[in-house]
Amino acid sequence: MNRAIFRLSLACLVMFVLLMINVNYVQAFQSSSLADRPGNSRVFYQQFQYKRGSIVAVGDGGATKIAESRLVKGGHGTYKRYYPDGPAYAPVTGFDSIFSKTGIEGTENKELSGTAPALEVHNLISLITGKPKLGATVSVTLSAAAQQAAYKALASSGHEGAVVALNPRTGAILTMASYPSYNPNAYTTLNGDKLDKIDTANRKNPGQPLLNRALQATYPPGSTFKIVTSSAAFSTHRVASPSSPVDAPPSLPLGNGNSLINDDNETCGDGHPPIIEAFLLSCNTAFGKLGQQLGGAKLRQYANKFGFNTAHEVPLATVPSVIPKVTDPAFEAFTAIGQYNDSVTPMQEAMLSAAIANGGTLMKPYLVQQVQAPDLSAIDTAQPTVLSRPVTSTVAGYMTQMMKQVTQNPAGTAYATANSSVAGVEIAGKTGTAQNGVNNTGLDDAVFTCFAPADNPRIAVGVIVKGGGFGAAAAAPIAVQVIRAYLKLP
Amino acid sequence: MTDLSAAYSAPPREDEQPVPMPRGRRRTELLMLGFAVVVVVLAYACAGLGLNGRLPASLPLYCVLFAAIVGVAHLAVRRFVPWADPLMLPLAAMLNGLGVVMIWRLQQSGRGGNPGVVIGTLSTSSTLLQLVWSAVGVAAFIAVLMVIREPRTLQRYTYTLGAVGLVLLAIPALLPASLSETQGAKVWIKLGGFSIQPGEFAKLALAVFFAGYLVSKRDVLSLAGRRVLGIDLPRARDLGPVLIAWAASLLILFFETDIGTSALFFGMFVAMIYIATQRTSWLLIGFFLFIGGSWLAGTIIPHVESRFTAWLHPFAGNNAATSSFQLVQGLEGMGFGGIFGTGLGHGQPYWTPLVQSDFIMTAFGEELGLTGLMALLLLFGLLVQRGLRAAVAVKDPFAKLLAGGLSFVLALQVFVIVGGVTDLIPLTGITTPFLSQGGSSLVASWALVGLLMRVSNSARKPAPQPIQDEGMTQVVRTG
Numbered sequence: 001m002n003r004a005i006f007r008l009s010l011a012c013l014v015m016f017v018l019l020m021i022n023v024n025y026v027q028a029f030q031s032s033s034l035a036d037r038p039g040n041s042r043v044f045y046q047q048f049q050y051k052r053g054s055i056v057a058v059g060d061g062g063a064t065k066i067a068e069s070r071l072v073k074g075g076h077g078t079y080k081r082y083y084p085d086g087p088a089y090a091p092v093t094g095f096d097s098i099f100s101k102t103g104i105e106g107t108e109n110k111e112l113s114g115t116a117p118a119l120e121v122h123n124l125i126s127l128i129t130g131k132p133k134l135g136a137t138v139s140v141t142l143s144a145a146a147q148q149a150a151y152k153a154l155a156s157s158g159h160e161g162a163v164v165a166l167n168p169r170t171g172a173i174l175t176m177a178s179y180p181s182y183n184p185n186a187y188t189t190l191n192g193d194k195l196d197k198i199d200t201a202n203r204k205n206p207g208q209p210l211l212n213r214a215l216q217a218t219y220p221p222g223s224t225f226k227i228v229t230s231s232a233a234f235s236t237h238r239v240a241s242p243s244s245p246v247d248a249p250p251s252l253p254l255g256n257g258n259s260l261i262n263d264d265n266e267t268c269g270d271g272h273p274p275i276i277e278a279f280l281l282s283c284n285t286a287f288g289k290l291g292q293q294l295g296g297a298k299l300r301q302y303a304n305k306f307g308f309n310t311a312h313e314v315p316l317a318t319v320p321s322v323i324p325k326v327t328d329p330a331f332e333a334f335t336a337i338g339q340y341n342d343s344v345t346p347m348q349e350a351m352l353s354a355a356i357a358n359g360g361t362l363m364k365p366y367l368v369q370q371v372q373a374p375d376l377s378a379i380d381t382a383q384p385t386v387l388s389r390p391v392t393s394t395v396a397g398y399m400t401q402m403m404k405q406v407t408q409n410p411a412g413t414a415y416a417t418a419n420s421s422v423a424g425v426e427i428a429g430k431t432g433t434a435q436n437g438v439n440n441t442g443l444d445d446a447v448f449t450c451f452a453p454a455d456n457p458r459i460a461v462g463v464i465v466k467g468g469g470f471g472a473a474a475a476a477p478i479a480v481q482v483i484r485a486y487l488k489l490p
Numbered sequence: 491m492t493d494l495s496a497a498y499s500a501p502p503r504e505d506e507q508p509v510p511m512p513r514g515r516r517r518t519e520l521l522m523l524g525f526a527v528v529v530v531v532l533a534y535a536c537a538g539l540g541l542n543g544r545l546p547a548s549l550p551l552y553c554v555l556f557a558a559i560v561g562v563a564h565l566a567v568r569r570f571v572p573w574a575d576p577l578m579l580p581l582a583a584m585l586n587g588l589g590v591v592m593i594w595r596l597q598q599s600g601r602g603g604n605p606g607v608v609i610g611t612l613s614t615s616s617t618l619l620q621l622v623w624s625a626v627g628v629a630a631f632i633a634v635l636m637v638i639r640e641p642r643t644l645q646r647y648t649y650t651l652g653a654v655g656l657v658l659l660a661i662p663a664l665l666p667a668s669l670s671e672t673q674g675a676k677v678w679i680k681l682g683g684f685s686i687q688p689g690e691f692a693k694l695a696l697a698v699f700f701a702g703y704l705v706s707k708r709d710v711l712s713l714a715g716r717r718v719l720g721i722d723l724p725r726a727r728d729l730g731p732v733l734i735a736w737a738a739s740l741l742i743l744f745f746e747t748d749i750g751t752s753a754l755f756f757g758m759f760v761a762m763i764y765i766a767t768q769r770t771s772w773l774l775i776g777f778f779l780f781i782g783g784s785w786l787a788g789t790i791i792p793h794v795e796s797r798f799t800a801w802l803h804p805f806a807g808n809n810a811a812t813s814s815f816q817l818v819q820g821l822e823g824m825g826f827g828g829i830f831g832t833g834l835g836h837g838q839p840y841w842t843p844l845v846q847s848d849f850i851m852t853a854f855g856e857e858l859g860l861t862g863l864m865a866l867l868l869l870f871g872l873l874v875q876r877g878l879r880a881a882v883a884v885k886d887p888f889a890k891l892l893a894g895g896l897s898f899v900l901a902l903q904v905f906v907i908v909g910g911v912t913d914l915i916p917l918t919g920i921t922t923p924f925l926s927q928g929g930s931s932l933v934a935s936w937a938l939v940g941l942l943m944r945v946s947n948s949a950r951k952p953a954p955q956p957i958q959d960e961g962m963t964q965v966v967r968t969g
Binding site: 001002003004005006007008009011012013015016018019020022023024026027028030031032033034035037039040041042043045046 | 761764765766767768805810811818819821822823824825826827828829837838841855856859860863864867870871874875878881882887890891894897898901902904905908909912913914
């Protein structure tokens with residue numbers, strides 16, 4: 001009988017070996033795929049047991065915490081997310097809720113939660129030394145002063161709108177404000193039903209507080225698109241210099257029986273003004289004519305160089321600003337003055353000025369300056385990169401001259417609201433007032449794009465206030481406040 | 491005249507090897523038992539530190555209780571089975587102790603990890619209750635050692651115990667569902683707040699019955715019938731017992747919807763018939779009967795069918811939220827623990843339903859990691875190996891069969907439940923010996939170890955020394 005017992009022993013051995021192989025498979029090999037399974041409650045609740053990294057705004061040279069995890073008592077988790085100035089920074093931080101993560105909380109989740117591959121060595125050391133696991137700190141390029149000024153200015157305007165400010169030399173995003181906004185602190189609840197209610201209320205809110213208008217909403221650019229039209233005209237040598245005259249008829253026939261006129265039927269100089277005059281007065285007929293002469297394809301080509309028709313990632317995704325393909329002379333004229341189907345994001349508005357301010361070189365906009373491991377060593381630092389070179393530095397110089405006149409010439413559209421004595425700094429900009437709604441019955445959208453100081457640009461700003469009225473009146477003052485905050489003007 | 495006493499104590503002569511006296515190795519056992527107690531105490535302390543950051547207040551009480559319980563077991567071993575294997579008791583004690591620690595840890599967390607929110611199946615007194623059951627288990631262990639002085643005395647009760655086993659098995663099937671059913675398996679006797687699983691004890695009774703029956707019938711059963719494909723088939727008329735066992739296990743399956751217990755009984759029977767007859771044909775017949783039975787059950791009983799689906803496709807479609815929810819929770823727990831585990835008290839095993847009973851191994855996998863799970867499997871493996879070793883060493887065929895069958899059924903039980911919760915085989919709800927919450931399983935497991943130690947004692951006990959020195963008789967003179 002011993003031979004049979006021996007064989008049964010082998011059978012027992014086989015059973016135990018099978019069990020051991022299987023647990024090795026589950027715990028050593030299947031482990032990560034199990035962790036990635038949606039609905040894994042352990043992985044889900046674990047995130048609240050570790051201190052998630054902070055999001056810090058470093059654009060001012062300081063370090064302002066805009067999202068951090070704080071110790072709380074009771075419940076599943078030990079840590080809870082807190083957004084000190086929630087609504088102002090919500091378009092950037094997004095929220096970290098039990099169902100989803102948006103904004104930087106979403107795009108930089110692996111770094112913030114400490115699961116990024118670059119943090120594995122740190123985690124291992126923490127494990128061995130018995131220290132608690134910590135997430136990495138994400139530094140964003142925002143200037144706290146400019147961001148707060150932008151949000152405050154938008155909120156006091158009472159209109160829906162957004163502001164984006166860029167460092168033209170690097171592409172660093174200094175401001176990204178959207179109004180109306182929401183309070184991301186409301187999303188940190190661990191109560192699923194409560195969260196669902198809050199989220200549903202925000203989604204049903206006609207003010208669309210969750211919409212990040214800076215990147216995700218488009219508006220007609222209005223006359224600010226004349227920057228692209230002018231740039232195309234200079235670059236193609238159709239117009240030699242800012243003092244070269246352009247055709248500005250009182251009424252521009254569109255070829256379909258209708259004709260284009262200037263605002264309030266104004267004339268534009270003597271009908272053949274230098275382009276700089278047409279620009280500072282923002283004559284529609286002059287640029288409509290230029291648009292017809294350049295053609296829809298050329299307009300679109302230059303618009304694309306400025307970043308139109310592309311979805312950017314900063315790393316938050318933008319929707320593309322659109323310049324459609326047009327061949328009809330009527331639509332060419334409308335497109336050239338930023339009407340018809342043209343649409344821009346506030347980000348694109350800032351990019352227009354940033355490209356001119358940086359001598360014709362458009363830097364890729366970015367939001368994440370640095371990712372710091374818990375031991376403060378940098379595991380990732382942003383390297384500014386060139387996105388495109390829409391115009392030469394000569395053309396950029398011409399454009400700067402013209403944009404300066406908009407604010408500095410008493411006849412300029414933004415003289416009243418953005419001249420040097422009002423702003424405390426020389427600003428170069430362009431206003432836009434876009435008619436919209438059926439038969440242009442809607443309130444005008446106010447648009448302003450600018451950079452400052454004009455001769456040594458440090459900040460480029462794009463502002464859109466929906467239904468704000470005139471660009472110079474509604475949008476330019478907001479840009480001025482942002483510039484003043486960033487440049488720390490008294 | 492030669493001095494008699496001098497002759498007895500005379501040193502052995504140079505040309506003669508001293509007869510090596512096998513030692514009982516009780517000191518080894520005490521040392522290992524001490525080690526087991528230390529491991530359990532440290533595990534308890536770790537769980538307390540992990541959960542609350544401080545040592546549990548009940549640490550001294552529970553530790554003294556536990557040490558006292560296993561200490562008494564050790565004294566009983568010294569008294570009743572001084573020659574028994576020194577590893578079995580420490581192995582059983584360590585498994586039992588770790589099970590209690592895990593149950594305490596799970597009870598501390600409560601439902602969904604919220605302390606104080608009581609899990610229905612895990613009351614606030616679960617730990618103390620499990621300790622009391624441990625004491626009862628050790629009492630049963632001692633009772634087995636005391637009452638059964640020789641393994642073969644059990645042989646007398648072959649048919650009595652067979653009947654007892656069958657009755658115990660049948661009771662839950664005959665009782666109304668309200669008194670016998672939990673989680674789709676009808677294997678309980680529930681009286682008031684008190685429930686026992688008679689199947690656990692039936693396992694022991696039937697092991698004795700099979701051993702006794704097979705010892706008497708092994709010659710007949712070994713007779714070869716027809717030879718097919720190089721395998722000697724038994725004679726058709728000898729197929730009776732195996733068919734009866736098969737039918738009985740199928741009946742358990744149908745009436746108690748308990749595929750696990752049914753597999754255990756049938757597996758134990760086939761293993762024992764194989765030991766008795768050494769005929770591979772019995773293994774093959776058993777194997778095919780089992781496969782056929784499982785297939786039949788899978789197609790007829792929805793409960794069994796859903797277990798099969800959950801096993802094959804735990805993550806497919808909606809399964810992870812429904813039929814394989816528990817399994818997936820257990821797997822996720824094990825995956826969460828990874829290689830080194832989260833540490834006792836640091837994991838979240840409370841997400842797995844019934845983690846304190848069927849799924850307790852996944853809780854160990856989560857908090858002690860692959861490392862801890864491998865160690866626990868080795869503990870079980872060692873216990874099985876010590877049992878099989880006793881079976882090999884013992885001379886009495888009845889004891890040999892009994893120890894072989896019991897060791898095998900222990901291995902099979904571990905395989906069925908651990909394989910089930912780790913998705914190696916379809917999940918069947920049986921307890922993990924020594925670890926799972928529940929008195930029946932614990933008491934039966936201790937009794938099983940008692941039987942194995944009794945057999946081991948017989949195997950290792952030195953034979954009475956025959957008086958070999960003829961010369962001694964010559965010095966006695968009469969007259």
